[in-house]
Amino acid sequence: MFKKISMLGIAAVLSFSLPTPSSAEVQTHTVQKGESLYKIATKYGVPAKQVQAMNNKNVASINPGEELQLPVVPSEYEKDLLSRLVEAEAKGESYAGKVAVATVVLNRVQSDLFPDSLHGVIHDGIQFSPVLNGTIKQPASEESVKAVHEALAYQGYDRESLYFYNPDKAQSSYLSSKEVTTRIGNHVFLR
Structure with missing residues (x-):
């Protein structure tokens, strides 16, 4: 019994300590009413100019319901x-x-x-x-x-x-x- 509990404990520790291989995936954000590029960029911790560039925006205007691509933020x-x-x-x-x-x-x-x-x-x-x-x-x-x-x-x-x-x-x-x-x-x- 002790051996079984010890093995489960080791497995649990390993599962939390090993790096996760695929957390940086393509992310998108659907624009909500009242949001700006700046607010969205701040929420995700990326530069607003980068979000603007990724979405081919010459100006910072966005519309509710619009789907924006966000930069990859890797672990x-x-x-x-x-x-x-x-x-x-x-x-x-x-x-x-x-x-x-x-x-x-x-x-x-x-x-x-x-x-x-x-x-x-x-x-x-x-x-x-x-x-x-x-x-x-x-x-x-x-x-x-x-x-x-x-x-x-x-x-x-x-x-x-x-x-x-x-x-x-x-x-x-x-x-x-x-x-x-x-x-x-x-x-x-x-x-």
């Missing part, structure tokens, strides 16, 4: 996961290249073509070689962590790039059919 686990992915995918690339790689992942969370969470996008099939080869388990550099923070602050200002690859290391007929949005270092970014 500490997810920030670390994204930072480790950026480190593994963009090691040796410029800081701008690292920000762009993180931005692609965040754009995918917002896109209907991919899973609705950071964890889901990063672990989506064979999308990212560091997930497949295990290099995502390596710690992120300070620069990769900083790049992720910048990409999070940049959400809504560039939702174009959904793909990237290094043409010297990979060939893809699927990606060659996509429109190039930019080139940074060894990576080509596409939509």
